[in-house]
Amino acid sequence: MPAVRPIVAAACLLAFLTAGCDSSPPSTAAGTPAPAASTSIATVPGTDAPSPAAASTSAAASPVSAVDKEIVVTVAKRKVTPPTGRIEVGKGGLVRITVTSDVADELHVHGYDKTLTLPAGTPASLDLRVDRTGLFEVETHSSHLVLFQLVVR
DSSP states (O other), rough: OOTHHHHHHHHHHHHHHHTTSSSSSBOOOOOOOOOOOOEOOBOTTSSSSBBBTTTTEOOOOOOOOOOSSOOOOEETTTEEHHHHHHOEOOHHHHHHHEEEESSSEEEETTTEEEEEEOBBBBBBEEEOOOOOOOEEEEEESOOEEEEEEEEOO
16 A cells, blocks of 8 residues: 555655646737647556656747747739738847748848848748837839838838
């Protein structure tokens, strides 16, 4: 019977650690899911019971900045999808621009002087911290297409 106590203690600890868990991911203040933590539990040798000393929880190694606005654009046969227009974002936010072009080109964000090589047929992304207010054109260099206008307020 003494060998059962560590197993019962481990099971109680496991129940305590997992109490209150639900299947929905935790949210940040902005309402986006927070990065998930990973849990690993070792077992007591010779049994299927978890070892309380071996249980560990660790968050992601490096926190990923939350993207405030993701803009996805496709260029095919010189046609921009979605059609060229204005996209409003808040000053200080992080904007991810992802472009897929059917021809090799270069993306340019005016006012921020940021560029991004666009390989043919492969999505390419640029993360941009918008720290200046104004109206900024986002275009391709070789094909001279305006993809959209970024309005930062």
